[in-house]
Amino acid sequence: MPLKARAFSYARPTTMVEALETFAASGEDASYIAGGQSLVPALALRLQAPQTLIDIAHIDELRGIELQGDWLRIGALTRHCEALSDPLIARHAPLFHEAAPHVAHPAIRNKGTLGGSIALADPASEFPAMALAMGAELEIANRNGTRRVPADDFFHDLFQTAIEPGELLVAVHVPIVRARQRWAFDELARRRGDYAIVGAGILADFNGDLVEQIRLVFFAVGNTPVRAKAAEQALLGRRLDRDTVLAAQAALVDELAPPDDEHTPASMRLHLARVLLGRLLGRLSEAA
Amino acid sequence: MSTPVNISLTVNGEMVSRNVTPRETLADFLRISLELTGTHMGCEMGVCGACLVLLDGQVVHSCLMFAVQAGGSVVETIEGLTERAVIADIQDAFHQRNALQCGFCTPGMLMTAYALLSRPGIPSRDDIRDALSGNYCRCTGYESIVDAIETVARRRVLAGRQLEEAGA
Numbered sequence: 228m229p230l231k232a233r234a235f236s237y238a239r240p241t242t243m244v245e246a247l248e249t250f251a252a253s254g255e256d257a258s259y260i261a262g263g264q265s266l267v268p269a270l271a272l273r274l275q276a277p278q279t280l281i282d283i284a285h286i287d288e289l290r291g292i293e294l295q296g297d298w299l300r301i302g303a304l305t306r307h308c309e310a311l312s313d314p315l316i317a318r319h320a321p322l323f324h325e326a327a328p329h330v331a332h333p334a335i336r337n338k339g340t341l342g343g344s345i346a347l348a349d350p351a352s353e354f355p356a357m358a359l360a361m362g363a364e365l366e367i368a369n370r371n372g373t374r375r376v377p378a379d380d381f382f383h384d385l386f387q388t389a390i391e392p393g394e395l396l397v398a399v400h401v402p403i404v405r406a407r408q409r410w411a412f413d414e415l416a417r418r419r420g421d422y423a424i425v426g427a428g429i430l431a432d433f434n435g436d437l438v439e440q441i442r443l444v445f446f447a448v449g450n451t452p453v454r455a456k457a458a459e460q461a462l463l464g465r466r467l468d469r470d471t472v473l474a475a476q477a478a479l480v481d482e483l484a485p486p487d488d489e490h491t492p493a494s495m496r497l498h499l500a501r502v503l504l505g506r507l508l509g510r511l512s513e514a515a
Numbered sequence: 516m517s518t519p520v521n522i523s524l525t526v527n528g529e530m531v532s533r534n535v536t537p538r539e540t541l542a543d544f545l546r547i548s549l550e551l552t553g554t555h556m557g558c559e560m561g562v563c564g565a566c567l568v569l570l571d572g573q574v575v576h577s578c579l580m581f582a583v584q585a586g587g588s589v590v591e592t593i594e595g596l597t598e599r600a601v602i603a604d605i606q607d608a609f610h611q612r613n614a615l616q617c618g619f620c621t622p623g624m625l626m627t628a629y630a631l632l633s634r635p636g637i638p639s640r641d642d643i644r645d646a647l648s649g650n651y652c653r654c655t656g657y658e659s660i661v662d663a664i665e666t667v668a669r670r671r672v673l674a675g676r677q678l679e680e681a682g683a
Binding site for chain 2: 237260263264268282284328333338419
């Protein structure tokens with residue numbers, strides 16, 4: 228098995244405009260590389276073999292973490308280890324903070340980027356799902372300008388997002404958590420750092436004990452992160468008592484269609500999704 | 516296509532300038548061009564941790580980046596850490612505790628241990644295991660590696676206290 232990339236030429240732009248122009252000039256046979264923790268193995272296995280590699284890691288416009296009114300702007304080049312350590316993310320976009328220790332291993336977290344993870348949209352990855360759970364918006368740039376796409380409209384299919392060829396993910400904008408919101412994250416994996424068998428995150432607004440709004444997102448159960456809307460409906464306007472939790476767990480049967488593979492039958496994944504939901508709702512009750 | 520690119524970077528404290536082909540990984544560059552063969556190549560896909568190096572002070576997989584991406588950076592390999600004697604106590608503890616057999620994974624293990632022990636405090640055994648989650652060892656069963664790292668963590672904190680007391 229050749230574990231070496233096919234030959235390519237290398238470009239290192241320092242502005243977004245330069246990067247977008249370089250892609251256009253390549254005849255669209257180019258890949259952007261940031262942290263490269265998924266791309267480099269894909270190149271080594273020749274799942275991808277672009278003529279040009281455009282290194283976007285030195286573009287300042289893609290950096291930075293800052294509060295902008297009711298939103299936290301997280302530059303696409305923010306690394307996984309920063310999602311773990313940055314105080315603004317911990318406070319205002321807590322599901323990224325809670326998911327970060329589960330993302331791969333320490334050395335991968337030192338290089339891999341939040342924007343790269345979301346742009347790749349691996350269905351078993353934590354950050355794309357948590358972007359959806361927090362109702363984030365993804366800022367995308369092309370040669371005509373930038374636009375913001377709500378996470379609900381961003382994930383189209385397996386590894387397919389609203390990002391068109393040649394476009395760049397600039398930043399993730401997260402609505403900052405409010406006083407009445409509670410959240411919970413967890414995943415089930417054979418070992419820490421392995422891809423999850425199933426994982427989930429919840430962000431919910433409470434009025435006293437009652438669930439007023441809720442976003443419940445599962446990952447590793449389909450081609451994209453999945454918002455479990457039937458389970459959300461079962462929880463809306465209710466206290467998290469035993470019957471409500473059971474109803475939400477039961478609702479998952481109709482809306483999750485997890486894949487079957489040699490390690491994990493679909494029925495086991497579905498069972499584990501119900502177990503996980505029960506645990507997360509238990510934590511939300513305790514967080515009151 | 517694939518024109519060689521001249522890169523300059525600092526490796527183990529020395530400025531290095533070389534032509535590289537863009538598809539050459541940092542691991543291959545270190546091993547072949549610079550003959551720093553202490554960086555080992557196992558899986559070549561970021562799983563086994565044998566190729567870990569310090570890039571601008573942080574532990575990364577040298578198989579998961581191209582040398583050309585490291586232009587302008589500061590890289591330190593296991594040879595650099597060894598020469599600076601900053602891991603001498605960890606190496607000694609690995610030896611004492613038989614925390615290696617074939618030794619293939621050891622450079623990566625030492626890199627991870629170096630980074631973990633650079634943080635303040637004594638890590639728990641769970642912390643050590645979590646830090647080692649990206650390092651594979653096929654010989655030891657890990658227990659002795661965790662023991663060795665824990666031993667060094669305790670010794671360093673103790674030595675720090677003794678220094679403080681001596682100063683006070």
